[in-house]
Amino acid sequence: MGWTMHGKCPKCEKTLSYVNVDAIDAKDGPRSWKAVSYNCPYCSSVLSVAIDPLALKADTVNEILKGLGRR
Numbered sequence: 001m002g003w004t005m006h007g008k009c010p011k012c013e014k015t016l017s018y019v020n021v022d023a024i025d026a027k028d029g030p031r032s033w034k035a036v037s038y039n040c041p042y043c044s045s046v047l048s049v050a051i052d053p054l055a056l057k058a059d060t061v062n063e064i065l066k067g068l069g070r071r
């Protein structure tokens with residue numbers, strides 16, 4: 001991710017000292033992942049979206065356990 005936490009909002013051009021984080025779903029056809037969006041606190045425009053690394057890790061572990069036939 002090349003976006004810096006102390007950049008300017010590209011929409012309202014205010015300097016950002018923090019961003020709001022919202023939980024969202026990322027979907028690709030039938031598959032979906034937990035994801036987070038980073039929003040400007042001034043104008044609420046979405047600055048960036050990322051797959052939630054913790055949720056992704058949990059999902060990966062579940063897939064591995066399923067593959068081992070333990071669930």
Ligand SMILES: [Zn+2]
Pocket residue numbers: 009010011012013014040041042043044045
């Ligand atoms: Zn903004």
